[in-house]
Amino acid sequence: MSSLESVRRPALSAEVIARLRERITSGDWPVGGRIPPEPELMTQLQVARGTLREAVRALAHAGLLDVRQGDGTYVRAVSELSGAVERLYGGSDIGQVLEVRQALDLQAARLAAIRAEESDLAALDDALRRRRAAWDARDFDAWIAADWEFHLGVADAAHNPLLAELYRNLSGPVRASVADSWTDPGYQGAAPAGHEDLLRALRERDPAEAARQADANLTDTHDWHAVRSANHPAPQASRPKGEPRR
Template identity: 35%
Template sequence: MGELRHGPVVPQVENLLRERLRRKEWAPGERLPNEVRLAEELGVGRSSVREAVRLLARDGLLDVRHGAGTFVAEPPAESSGVQQLLRRARLLEVYEVRRALEVEAARLAAQRVRPEDIERLRAGLRNRQQRRGGAPAAFVDADLEFHRAIVELSGNALLLNLFLAALPLLRETLIEMVRHETGLPDVSCAHADLLDALERGDAAAAVEATVDNLETVLSGVRAAVAQ
């Protein structure tokens, strides 16, 4: 079982439970330990467990039966589009959070970045590009490391802590996106534009490139969810 870090508790509890479900620690249809026991196991409050369970139930992973308990949901039929819709809805939420965090981080980073930081970012961007089209997890890790470095360069500890708290869920959601979504846009140009803006110290251009990167994916996801 993983350990909780500093930062918002609910996303971490959700990720820990999601990982246990992924490992099939509980079989489909099996009843989970009650709220009190899970809270004790994880070292968190019952309200945090309750909210994490609610999020997992919304994603179709758990089945909350009032008066009976919480059960592992039966896997959907392969032909069902429900899971895809749930995945896209979660992706939409994740990208909205990314946008809020990374736009401000890019603006601040453009004001504070140093030449040696640019070289490190350039190497990170090369690594991202080299992994594009390869294993989804390796590509997502390289992409998130590039963005994490920019958030770190913002110099804002709270922004960085919020980003790191969301990182496990963000990673999992993006890997699912790369694996399952077809016709994903190539946002490599937006990443290159962001690096150029940071190198010039142009905060407005850094914000614009970040918005272009995230909104390109967001617009496609919004359209798919709305269909």
């Protein structure tokens, strides 16, 4: 890993913030990882401890960093928006995440049915193939990754950079909203309905059907979570008959 370029003019916290943010957004400091210790950063940037701490506090307030006393500072998110989403979500209300997704997913599906290029459709097909393979292999991490790549791929296929960026910042909550189904008895994470039906509508260039499939997937999931929450409050309780299409 290359070292940070030192600040060559009178140290300003804004410039230090920019340098640190660049390492975060570039992925050089990955989400969940610990950033270099304070003395090392001070040496690399050639700034005083107070200036560095001011910058770290600002990034922590913005949601990008998590300062853990006695342990270090960790990357929480790659942007202010994703940091805010993580703070507001907190893993507590899947229903709210699904409501937001309903707004974004339906519009993304409509636009993707019109604008998706063959390379976009091929990438979506590949994501579904890897999703099925991961399910068969009981590879949880690969399944979650492929599922997210499919949903994000639909947003990317809409070819609206702002919509795609908004969706990309929902990564944590969206992954969490599907992850808890993995251990539910009878759940079929590679069921043919749902994702494949949406991809078919995209291939057929049918915006209305694509939106309908996206809506059906989210509605099924929302209803399933509501029923499970009401009937089976225990964390590991079995789900009711039927399954979300995701």
